[in-house]
Amino acid sequence: MDRTLTFGPALLAPFLALSLAWPGAQAQALDDPTRPPAALWAPTTAAPVVAARPQLQSVLISTQPGGRRLAVIDGQTVKVGGKVGDAVVTEIHDTAVVLRRGKSLETFKLYPSSKTDNKTGRKTDRKQE
DSSP: OHHHHHHHHHHHHHHHHHHHHOGGGSOOOOOOTTSOOHHHHSOOOSOOOOOSSOOEEEEEEOSSTTOOEEEEETTEEEETTOEETTEEEEEEOSSEEEEEETTEEEEEESSOSSTTTTTTTOOBOOOOO
16 A cells, blocks of 8 residues: 555656646637737728729619609719719619719619629710700
């Protein structure tokens, strides 16, 4: 019995030394899952990127005959005759809005038929009557 008591502490000391020396046994710092990404905290020196063309986000049409027609373009609510930058809203349809810049008309679709419709600057050159 005397031998088992001295044998236990003799093995305990090396295991204790190994567990303290093992890097995986030490506590590691955990990232906060609610913390925003580091990219949001990095200082930016460049000016914010502004879209080259307005983006049609929503169209609101009243169900009553002759009711209001509104469009949300770049977060701004406009009606026919309203201004978006230097353009004037001339028509609001169910899924599109027509803007006039000078003599040219541009159609912005709510659901573009392809990825390039609202990026390439398609214009409809209709003459005003």
